[in-house]
Amino acid sequence: MPAPEMEIVHLLRAVAVELGLHSARFASRNGMHPTDVRALITLMDARRAGEEMTAGRLGAALGLNSAGTTALVDRLERAGHVRRVRGEGDRRKVLVEVDERAVALGQAYFGPLIDRSVELLRGYDERELAAVRSFLRGVRDAAGREGE
Amino acid sequence: MPAPEMEIVHLLRAVAVELGLHSARFASRNGMHPTDVRALITLMDARRAGEEMTAGRLGAALGLNSAGTTALVDRLERAGHVRRVRGEGDRRKVLVEVDERAVALGQAYFGPLIDRSVELLRGYDERELAAVRSFLRGVRDAAGREGE
DNA sequence: CCTATTATCTCGTTGAGCGAGATACACGCT
DNA sequence: AGCGTGTATCTCGCTCAACGAGATAATAGG
Incomplete structure (x- = not known):
């Protein structure tokens, strides 16, 4: 017979699955992809922490390469969810702000x-x-x- | 000031994210995609529960349509992770067995x-x-x- | 300034997943 | 038996997220 602790381990996994599905539902209802939702969550976390988020840091947080990051921000910007703002100090940077x-x-x-x-x-x-x-x-x- | 319970809520979310990343690492190390890992987990769960898993039920569990399901099983079978077995009673069915x-x-x-x-x-x-x-x-x- | 470095974007390609429809088997019904 | 309806899977053609390679632009150091 399996260890009784396994029930909780499976429960935790089930929670992770349900939370993933919950995000996926939010995504598809709003015409977005899972990655877009993860990006918005990352941006909101940064905002709550009072940090600025650049395109590059966002892509890194999501495990995307630069091309994918540009496409992601394009998509979010087209949908009106974020704005691109050129960096004040360093004009190579693109700050991504959530709407x-x-x-x-x-x-x-x-x-x-x-x-x-x-x-x-x-x-x-x-x-x-x-x-x-x-x-x-x-x-x-x-x-x-x-x-x- | 935020409710102190929020710390635990954020912790739970962080756990879900980490578990997702953990699966993703497993996937990329083994030349698989997140969906393939989710499929294998679903198949192993079914096996532990003593249930047979058909192609259709697997696809439904993952939210894929029939074309995507066929492609998924093709991929897993090509990699040697699963076998297709024609249904005994109902020969339209394809049982998917984990290796x-x-x-x-x-x-x-x-x-x-x-x-x-x-x-x-x-x-x-x-x-x-x-x-x-x-x-x-x-x-x-x-x-x-x-x-x- | 001239070169190296860093940040983002452009271009062309790959491949997961979709919609539509084909195919093959199952289960009545008469 | 023969026929239609329903169900399970597969095939085809397509879209689009993400990749690799490389272009462009701005900063930093000698």
Whole structure:
């Protein structure tokens, strides 16, 4: 018989799959591709962290080469989700800024899921929250470290 | 200031991203595409559950149409990861069976991460495990339900 | 300034996945 | 048995995301 911990491992995998499908639904409903959604999420993360995002850094974050990055930003710009802004200091750079409406669109779609997650977490005490937190940190670090 | 629960929400998202990247690394190291890896995982899940997997069901599970499914199975078969077996009862069906070596390959790659996760979980008591389990179930169900 | 380096874009190509339709088998129905 | 309807897979032609190679433009160092 398998270790009882395996149930949680499979649950975690199922969550990852569901979250992926959730993004994919958002993508296809808005005429976008999974990569475009990942790009918008990356851009919003950077914005929340108060960092500027250049075309190159965006492409690197998504594992695209320069040609693919240009095509991606073209696509997002054509759809009105981002703007290209030439770098102030270094005029070779192209800063990619998310449009407010894209942010609102994302919040409208992902908001309910986030709210529900927060609501679930409010049902736990400090020790239980610490367990969830440290398990997720552990898996994230293990997945990030394995194979470089 | 943001709710403290948001840290865990972002952690969960980070885990999903890392697991995705982990699969992607496995894919590119073995000359495969993300879809091929998802297909193999689906096939192994079915095998563990003792179910037969037809070409059609596999394609449906991955959201591919019939043409894409044929191409996918062609690709996997050419690489020696699966075999096509004509259905016994219904000769229109094509059962897709994973090759033992593909199973071994997957276990060699994902095994350490799974082992590490189980090891992490062994550090918690029953109440903490229950918290992790119910949180993951809750998020999985919420992500699955949102937008159909 | 002249050269090396860095950031982005252009061009031509590959290949995953799609839509439409062909093919092959299964299961009634009479 | 013979025929039509439904179902499973495959073939063909196409689109478009992403790649490799190389062009273009701006910065940084000697």
